[in-house]
Amino acid sequence: MRVASLLRIFLIVVLLVAQFGLLVFFESSSSRFEAGVxxxxxxxKNNYQEYYGKNVNVAGSVIHTDPIIISYGYSPENSVELRxxxxxxxxxxxxxxxxYGRVESDYTIDGKRLIKVSRTGQxxxxxxxxxxxxxxxGRVIRDWKFDxxxxxxxxxx
Amino acid sequence: xxxxxxxVLLAYSVGxxxxxRYQWVDSRYLTVMMVGALVPDLAKADILLDSDLLxxxxxxxxxxxxxxxxxxxxxxxxxxxxxVVRTERKRVFLLLSIGASSHLLTDAxxxxxxxxxxxxxxxxxxxxxxxxxLYLSTxxxxxxxxxxxxxxxxxxxxxxxxxxxxxxxxxx
Numbered sequence: 001m002r003v004a005s006l007l008r009i010f011l012i013v014v015l016l017v018a019q020f021g022l023l024v025f026f027e028s029s030s031s032r033f034e035a036g037v038x039x040x041x042x043x044x045k046n047n048y049q050e051y052y053g054k055n056v057n058v059a060g061s062v063i064h065t066d067p068i069i070i071s072y073g074y075s076p077e078n079s080v081e082l083r084x085x086x087x088x089x090x091x092x093x094x095x096x097x098x099x100y101g102r103v104e105s106d107y108t109i110d111g112k113r114l115i116k117v118s119r120t121g122q123x124x125x126x127x128x129x130x131x132x133x134x135x136x137x138g139r140v141i142r143d144w145k146f147d148x149x150x151x152x153x154x155x156x157x
Numbered sequence: 158x159x160x161x162x163x164x165v166l167l168a169y170s171v172g173x174x175x176x177x178r179y180q181w182v183d184s185r186y187l188t189v190m191m192v193g194a195l196v197p198d199l200a201k202a203d204i205l206l207d208s209d210l211l212x213x214x215x216x217x218x219x220x221x222x223x224x225x226x227x228x229x230x231x232x233x234x235x236x237x238x239x240x241v242v243r244t245e246r247k248r249v250f251l252l253l254s255i256g257a258s259s260h261l262l263t264d265a266x267x268x269x270x271x272x273x274x275x276x277x278x279x280x281x282x283x284x285x286x287x288x289x290x291l292y293l294s295t296x297x298x299x300x301x302x303x304x305x306x307x308x309x310x311x312x313x314x315x316x317x318x319x320x321x322x323x324x325x326x327x328x329x
Contacts, residue, residue, distance in 0.1 A: 144185065154242045155186075
């Protein structure tokens with residue numbers, strides 16, 4: 001393999017490492033964001049007091065409507081139940097919601113705003129996004145080819 | 158813009174308009190711009206590989222969302238440029254950047270619970286600009302609008318191509 005190609009591969013690896021560094025840096029600096037972040041679920045479960053008085057974003061499914069309680073997390077095994085106070089929105093069991101608010105004691109969020117996300121809307125979003133991905137992938141396969149000699153993609157004539 | 162289709166259609170439309178001025182922007186380079194529109198949503202890897210769980214498993218906390226900011230997008234584009242042959246890198250960098258920028262800007266218009274957009278310029282700035290709050294990521298209408306724009310731009314391109322053929326015919 002030519003030196004230039006080896007150098008390119010080395011640079012790609014360096015950039016990938018830098019990229020992972022950015023992902024770590026973003027997580028570590030998240031407390032500096034004004035509007036709060038989505039706290040890691042483990043952290044909410046085990047270090048809840050760290051978030052007292054902070055503004056956070058949370059999202060989850062409604063598991064109780066009065067008072068509103070949501071399950072914050074991606075899976076039943078890895079989630080925490082949060083009570084949402086201070087919002088007037090009418091919700092139903094199973095609704096997906098996003099909430100911004102201040103963390104209070106006893107796993108309660110003093111909500112400033114609650115947004116409902118419909119299941120139909122989520123299904124539409126994921127389906128159409130998948131279609132878009134396949135469309136672009138198809139165009140890439142049609143329009144670009146990998147040239148072994150140059151070790152890189154080039155446009156099809 | 159919400160869903161990926163809306164982003165891709167918008168990038169397609171922008172690319173078609175650019176092709177009116179810059180003839181080298183043909184179908185192949187239009188594809189590059191559409192790929193650029195997908196780049197910020199590499200952050201959606203969180204759906205398949207939860208950063209909380211994965212971070213716990215490897216002992217290093219991280220957040221995929223960095224890929225949806227200026228810094229993450231720039232690194233992704235640089236990696237993309239290194240994947241193409243040297244003669245194509247400038248064009249690929251330019252087109253990926255335009256496509257990705259359109260995604261970042263239109264995502265800053267999403268309705269958010271806090272009323273603020275995401276930290277679009279991170280790591281240069283931690284600011285979260287106010288969001289215009291125009292649509293949710295699950296709304297259908299942005300893709301419809303982007304689709305109509307793409308159809309209109311394609312029709313105009315075809316008419317321009319026909320006009321060019323007529324002019325060339327008359328010159329012969």
